[in-house]
Amino acid sequence: MKKAIYSLLAIYFMTEITNAQVTLNANGEGNTYEDINAVLAPNYDVVEVPDCAHSGFGRHIDEIFDEELNTYVFRFIAHTAYDNDRCKKFDRQRIEIKSYGKSPENTKGSEGETVEYKWKFKLPSNFKVSKNFTHLHQIKSVGSEYSSRPIISLTARKGTPDRLELRYAPTYEQSTIKSVELDLLKGHWVEVTEVIHYSNKGSYSIEIKKISNDSKIFEYSNDYMDMWQDGSDFSRPKWGIYRSLKRKEDLKDEMVLFNSFSIDEIADITIEELSIKAHKKLLKVDNKKAVVNFKNLKAKDYDSVKLFDNNGEEIVIKKRLKKYKLDISELNTGLYYIAFLKSKRVVKVLKYNL
Known part of the structure; x- marks a missing residue:
């Protein structure tokens, strides 16, 4: 038959809007750290910067007006010669924001939850990257024996050509699962949408689109992917500049723009x-x-x-x-x-x- x-x-x-959504947008000059903390960890501190090592410069995250987006945006500033990793190490430097243990529950991913992360960022046209690592975004687990390895990283890396890598580490083993030429992103505002189902039988998807013409630059999707490091209490996002300083000759002072951060729990x-x-x-x-x-x-x-x-x-x-x-x-x-x-x-x- x-x-x-x-x-x-x-x-x-x-269109579906949930009460679990958390958004963070620049709102004008001044009080940048306070504005970030008010959203990602009220009464606590989630801003990781080398201000104490480079106190003469001042704050390493501020807000400026962007003509293309016609709004204020966050500017993350990294200096090769002066900045380190929160005044602790000088083989790397970190200018990042995050959620963590004291953050609201709806900024943390729990086992069994599905969470959508969205944000916009712009790399300078002459952006330079380390051959070791230049992380722009990570998903890190807390409480797991594997937590030293972010389960997901978006890493810019020097090569022929330079590239943006999607890195994955469900345990200690880390691998690059997809990459794209970095020149496709440089000088352009892009929007990232990342959706994670946190489970050993989870799923992961990411899409990066150029805002000016809505064209797709990068995408990856896997509906059958281990997205939970065993023993974790929760998973959390990080954004910013976190780069190796082992080859300083490859680097320069950088200013990377970010805005429109969103964390949204998707109901079953x-x-x-x-x-x-x-x-x-x-x-x-x-x-x-x-x-x-x-x-x-x-x-x-x-x-x-x-x-x-x-x-x-x-x-x-x-x-x-x-x-x-x-x-x-x-x-x-x-x-x-x-x-x-x-x-x-x-x-x-x-x-x-x-």
Whole structure:
């Protein structure tokens, strides 16, 4: 018997805002450290800078007005000759912000949670990087024996050509899982969207887009990835400049711009959400040998597909999903939901009877 093929013709998107979202934006000159701490750790300090080693310069993070974005942004400043790692070491230097143990719970990732991190940054056109490491972003675990290794790092590295590397370390072993030429980022404001499901059976995705024309510079996605270092209490983000000073001849004083930091916990998909977002038209399927074809949907509008039964239980579809077709044969009779997701958020739901 031939398989029946059903097509989805339209998609409507819904914006989802949760109470768990934390945002940090520059708001004008002065009080920069205080503004950062007020968001990422009220009454505590999450700003890691070498001010005490280079006190004559003053603060190494400030706020300036950016003509391109037409708003104030954060400026992270690193001096090769004077700055070190928070006045402790001089083989590296660190100008970073973070969340940590005393930060609000919704700035920390717990096992089983899905968290979206977003931010904007701009590297100078003549940005120079170390052959060892120049970290711009990290996800670090706290409490694990492996916590000395960030589970995720975005690292700029000198090479032929210079590149931005996505580094991954679920244990002590660290590897580069993807890279891109650094020249594609230099001199441009870019926006990063990173989504992590914190679990040994977790997932990870990242996308970097040029703000001026919305073009995609870098992307990576893995729905079956160990994203929890065993023994961790929580995971936390860091942003800034953290670079090796072992080859100072490769470096120069730098100013990297950041803004629009966002940490957003994404709630689990519930049967209530599926019901609310389901297309009004119920697709009826008359036999158990059927394929749902959604090739008419724009691939850029979603990045994953999930199948749920009438109780909201997810059905594994790894072997059923092939490109734009979902094999729904040999399932039990009942009501089902096909959810289309973008960055782990449900944007469209089709329901059907089998």
